[in-house]
Amino acid sequence: MATAGDLASLAGLLADETRAAMCLALLDGRAWTAGELARHAGVAPSTATEHLHRLVTGGLLVERRQGRHRYVQLADESAAQLIEDLAARLDPRPAPATGLRAATASAALRRGRTCYDHLAGRLGVAVTEAMAGAGMLDVDGGFALTPYGKRFLASTTGSDLGAGRRPLARGCLDWTERRQHLAGVAGARLCETFLARSWVTRIGSGRAVRLTPDGQVALRDLLDLDTTGL
């Protein structure tokens, strides 16, 4: 059967530890070079090339050659969502975190990070719940932006959320908090705005983010959200 074969080859893209590690790294939504991914996954550059070739031809990644570098990135949000969905099904393992350096890094990740193109971690969950509490999100009956929520986002991000193929709002279950946070177009725009206004900044080169003092004030003003305990 053709369909079963297609499904198998799609799943096969993620069915290797090295490729899985690469995809998890790419979940930060940014472009990595082939060499960075090779070092991250702990394999030789030649091996990384083969894996990236498979992932690109499989449609999960897109590449952009620039000078002598080859940048790869997740192809679209649905690719990111696929990986998130799979990861969400894994055991809620309590973060091994051996050593102080790893422990502080993982604590920063739990506090706040980007998940493809939206906010996740405790920060993402807190923002989502504040929006739900304010009547901007309906999380009881599913996961949808209310009319009030749409107006709020339009005025906060300064742009209208067009109706495209990508869902306006969806819940994304992240694996550290086991709670849903806002994803979809709304989540992406919100994250974009937070970064543009320096309400959050990236920590180093990873996917962890930190809330700035400006951001604390903004969240208090906009959503009546107290972020001191975060």
Add this chain to the structure above:
Amino acid sequence: MATAGDLASLAGLLADETRAAMCLALLDGRAWTAGELARHAGVAPSTATEHLHRLVTGGLLVERRQGRHRYVQLADESAAQLIEDLAARLDPRPAPATGLRAATASAALRRGRTCYDHLAGRLGVAVTEAMAGAGMLDVDGGFALTPYGKRFLASTTGSDLGAGRRPLARGCLDWTERRQHLAGVAGARLCETFLARSWVTRIGSGRAVRLTPDGQVALRDLLDLDTTGL
């Protein structure tokens, strides 16, 4: 990294054509015997045993021994959702359907079927869109049941939709229609009710369903939905 390995082994469960075919067959939400699955996938019984063992220990399937039969079933809704999500990413292939018998079977499947535990196909999409049109579902801002929708479902199914871990309503994109239809607790209860009241009946032993005359009347009364063109 441990997490990458876990992700890889989870994906590895579906990264084989035979196991993929089995899982796709199990998407009808019912229990199949090991032999049925072996014949369906075209492999020897001994081979099927190995695959089922992997799928069960991997947590994707649950088994129930009964006499000399071994029944297997998808473990829970999230397992079904995972497979649906993967399948939804595949190319929208225009149904090969060689031969008359296969053609009528696939036409019946497109018309109406169960997708794990809720209604899909044109029937599922039509019901979902009728509910959205009647203000029971918010599909613009995401996918959520409105208060009116909750009342409607409670009175139609005759039972309250308790708040559990499983989402009340979510959109499920099926691969024949490329449109969302109602899944989650609400979708399951609705499908259950439709079957119990004989508004739909299963065709043969597959996952295809047919709308009965009673069902046509009921859908017209409840949702003002005209199903003659289905």
Add this chain to the structure above:
DNA sequence: ACGACGCTTCGGCATGAACCGAACCCTGTG
């Protein structure tokens, strides 16, 4: 009690895939 049947276990075979090192190509730099 016997045979039929469904499933499982156990070799054994064959294919595929993951990996590396070495050689090579191309781009940017001193």
Add this chain to the structure above:
DNA sequence: CACAGGGTTCGGTTCATGCCGAAGCGTCGT
């Protein structure tokens, strides 16, 4: 113009896994 450095190609090795058939173990029907 040479050289360094990122990325790719290629050959070769090793290991995993998908498959079957034969034999064995239950359960069910006669």
